[in-house]
Amino acid sequence: MKPRKAAIIDMGTNTFHLLLVNLYEGDFTTIYKEKIAVKIGQGGISDNTITQDAKKRALQTLLHFRNLIDGEGITEVFAFATSAVRNAENGKQFVEEIKEKFNIAVQVIDGQQEAQLIYEGIRFSGSLSRENHLMMDIGGGSVEFIIGNEYEALWKQSFEIGGQRLLDLFHYHDPIQAEEVSNLTLFLEEKLTDLVDAIRTYTPTGLVGASGTFDTLSDIYYASQQIKKGKTEQSFLLPRVGFEIIADQLLNLNxxxxxxxxxxxxxxxxxxxVASCLISYILKHISVEKLVCSSFALKEGVISQLIGKNSFESAQLN
Structure with missing residues (x-):
């Protein structure tokens, strides 16, 4: 049986991802994937706007993606925009322009939908067990936290405290100054009270980080140990001690x-x-010896729905 072909575009605040796949019943294979640092939130995220420069970079990237999609003869395209676009005053106009120029219908999803798709991506990676885990995905605009296990998400919330926002608010010197780290920590204490309450309620025993920052942290750790990452693996372990050494290093380097x-x-x-400062803050509230780094996140959550791995809101993709 011939597979369905699909393209998934994840228009994040920092990075745009393209994933071209063959879809089978309950499985998929990757045709091609690419990520580009569009930085759509740069220069405007604190003012809830997409700047002209950011828009230009985004449209150039989407033209490139459209050409790759057409080159594969793919007609099923699922595009998602998150924090930067959903909060931008000119976000709606931007989405309309994308539809007009490239015939790509972008779904601007809210924080709850984003968290659910991230959960489904992490679950699909095999990173979860019967035990409750705290899952987190640090985007440029927002950070999603989910508490759940391999069966269900028990609690989820999106917070508009992503890396680009934290960078704009706190990281003025390079290397970052102790006072800036201290101000950032106070800010997180104020913003994440709901999360701290949820950790107390559901007592997760594991921590899973999705893609982005966690991919890079695990790459740095594996390089320091001279270990090669397995190409077919979707889940990698980062010892807490290993993370703490890296985080300390990051604070002291320009x-x-x-x-x-x-x-x-x-x-x-x-x-x-700033992302490492956020993880360090979370580790004050959850006692784990290792961090699990899932290379699957939102776009794999979309695939999980498309191939019928679960029934949650699959209608939203049709």
């Missing part, structure tokens, strides 16, 4: 020094400092 860290990728070099 950008050019961070770029020299084996495993670091340039598109993460700015946000990884």
């Amino acid at each position: 950008k050019s020094e961070r770029l020299k860290i084996p495993g670091m990728i340039p598109m993460r070099v700015d946000m990884i400092v």
